[in-house]
Amino acid sequence: MISYESIKKVLFQFDPETAHNIAGYALRFIGACPPLFWYMSKENYIDSPILEQNIFNMRFTNPIGLAAGFDKDGDFIKAMPALGFGFSEIGTVTPKPQSGNPKPRLFRLISEKSLQNAMGFNNKGAYHMLKQLKKNRFFCYPLGINIGKNKTTPQIEALKDYEQLFKAFKNYGTYIVINISSPNTPGLRNLQNEQFIKEVFKIGKKITSKPILLKLAPDMSKEEAINLAGHAIEAGADGIIATNTTIDYSLTPNAKDFGGISGALLKEKSFEIFKALSKEYFGKTILISVGGVDNAKEAYKRIKAGASLVQIYTALIYEGPSLIRRINQELINLLKRDGFTHISQAIGVDRK
Secondary structure, three states, X not given: OOOHHHHHHHHOOOOHHHHHHHHHHHHHHHHHOHHHHHHHHHHHOOOOOOOOEEEOOEEEOOOEEEOOOOOOOOOOHHHHHHHOOOEEEEEEEOOOOEOOOOOOOEEEEHHHOEEEEOOOOOEOOHHHHHHHHHHOOOOOOOEEXXXXXXXOOOHHHHHHHHHHHHHHHOOOOOEEEEEOOOOOOOOHHHHOOHHHHHHHHHHHHHHOOOOEEEEEXXXXXXXXXXXXXXXXXXXXXXXXXXXXXXXXXXXXXOOOOOXXXXXXXHHXXXXXXXXXXXXXXXXXXXXXXXXXXXXXXXXXHHHHOOOOEEEEOHHHHHHOOHHHHHHHHHHHHHHHHOOOOOHHHOOOOOOO
């Protein structure tokens, strides 16, 4: 097979969004072609009892998942296990289709192995995603559904959008994520407040028995993050995901003055928020860490800090699908090196 470095040289000749669309066509083909799917799975997938967990009443064969934002419409669901992921999160999906922000809106920060995006929840809407989920209803693979409000929905009516999405997906996926932390929908982060969090979880819990998680932004104080997560847990949150992209443009002189930064530049900022949340809530809810994870050492650091699951996105673009296999294989080695016979023994060991 052609190496990913060779493929990347070609893809990086295109603008980032076009390259993403090209990759999307390839993933659809992998999902629709059983021989290629099984070949890719054999190359990339690690299935070891030491990494297996049961979370949300679902078997996760490994802790490394695809973060939201890559598969916005649920078009690549079938292909993700072939890349080695233990779970995927699709979306962010909004009730109505929307085109997102004006282009260009996705930028590579190549020297920093990061991305900056101002996509703005571009997606085909809830109806399209529902069709994709129905087609894959018996595909036994852990799947999160990340939901957000439409850009044109006034703040005062935001709850109605989330209510509509809870109703649409109440019987689908493994868990549902409330996204009020993206920086690319005007005013969305203003919903990161006690009143809205309590109300949206109250609505969601009445509609679905699926686990509901909250995804937080990295651009707040540790005290604010702890406070908001606490209100979410009190309101019934089944987990916290930390973090979304950052609008801290001081991280690089190459940043635009809009959109959110992901990848290596986000690594420390995301981990500091996660660590603060874990110190307060480890053992009280499921914690998922995302932001700048690009190798097994970093994933292991998040796990020992309290993460049951770890998500990546940007690193996949720079390193390719073999990264997932490498992370999982090296995680096994790290666990064995430290005398652990199962990943559960390492989760939160730095908190115990």
